[in-house]
Amino acid sequence: MASEPAKVVPPTEAPVVEPEKAAPPPTTQPTDYFAVADVVLRLLVFASALVSVVVMSTSKETKMLPNPRPAKFTHSPALIYFVAALSVAGFFSLITTLGSLYSLIKPGCSAKIISHFIVIDVLLLGIVASATGAAGSVTYVGLKGNTHVRWGKVCTLYGKFCRYVGASIGVSLFASVMLVLLVLLSVYSLSKKIPK
C-alpha cells in the first residue's frame, strides 16, 4: 500500500523535472577570452595592412622644377615590394580572421585550427617585417641623405610624399607588433591545453 503512492508520484514529477534540467546547460558556457582576443587582434592586423597599402598607394606628389616631376612609390623597388608584401599579408589575415570567427561561433575544433593559424601568422610576420625593414631603410636614406656615396635628401623637396610613406611604414610596424602578440597568444592558449 505504501508503494502505490510512490509509484504514482514519480511519473507526474518526471515531466516537471525534465524542462528544468534542459534550461541550465546553454547558460553555463564561459566566454572564451582567448578566442575573442584572437579575432580582435586579427582584425587589427588586417586593418593596419589595408591602411598601409592605401596610404602608400595614394602618396603621389608632383613638384614643378620647372618641369613637373612626380614622386611615386613605383619609383623605388623597395616600396613596390612593401606594397606587394602588405597586400599579401592583408589577404591572408582576412582569411585567418574569418577562420577564427568560425571557430568562435562553433567551438570544439579550436586546437587544430590554432596550430595551423600559428604557422600562417609566423610566415606573415617574416614577410611584413622584411617589407617594413626594406621600406624603412630606403626612406631613412631619403630623409637623411648619404654624403659618402653622394645620395641627396629627397624629403626636403617632397614633404607630403615622405610624410605619407613614413606613416605607412609606422602602421606596418604596428601590424608586425600585433602579429607577434597574436602568435604569443596562440602559443599560450595551446600550452594551456597540455595535460600536466
Next chain:
Amino acid sequence: METESHTIAKEIGVANKQTIRWNDFVLRFLAFVVTLVAAIVLGVSKQNELVPVQLVPTLPPINVPASAKWSYMSAFVYFVIVNAIACAYAVISLVLSLANKGKTKGLSLTIILFDLIMMALLYSSVGAAAAVGLIGYKGNTHVRWNKVCDVFGKFCGQVVAAIAISLVGSILFLLLVLLATVNLHKNIRH
C-alpha cells in the same frame, strides 16, 4: 595490461622529448654559427679605390682615393648589430633550453617569444640591407642616386654574401618557432 600500455606510452613520450631536444639544440647551434658568420663578413668588408674625377674638361682626370665601408650606410650598421644580437641570443637560449629540458613552462614560452622577436628583427635587417644594396647596384635615376657597385665590385660581393648567409639564419629562427609549435601540437590531448 593497462600498466604495460601506460609505461609504453610514457617511454614514447620521453623518447619524443629526447629527439625534440636534439633538433632544437642543432638548430640553435647552426643559427649561432650562421649569424656570427654573416655579421663578420659584413663587418670586415672594406674596399679602397682610386676614382677618376674630371674637374675641368681640358685637364686629364684626377685620381681621387675613395673607400667603401659598411659603417658608411646606416642600414648595414643595423644589419651587423641585429646579427650580433641574434648570435648572442642563440648562445644564451642554447644554454637556457639545455638547462630547462622542458620543465618550466614559463621559461619555454619566454624562449618561444624571444625566438619570434629575433626572427622578425633578422628578417627586417635582411630586407633593409637588400633594399640599400639594390639601390647601390642599380642606382635610382628618379632621385639621382648613382650606382656604387661598378666601382666597388668586391665590396658589393661581400654585401651580397652577408645578406644570403643572414637569410639562412633567419630561416633557421623561423624553423625554431615552427618546431616549438609542432611540439606543443603533439602534446595536446585531443
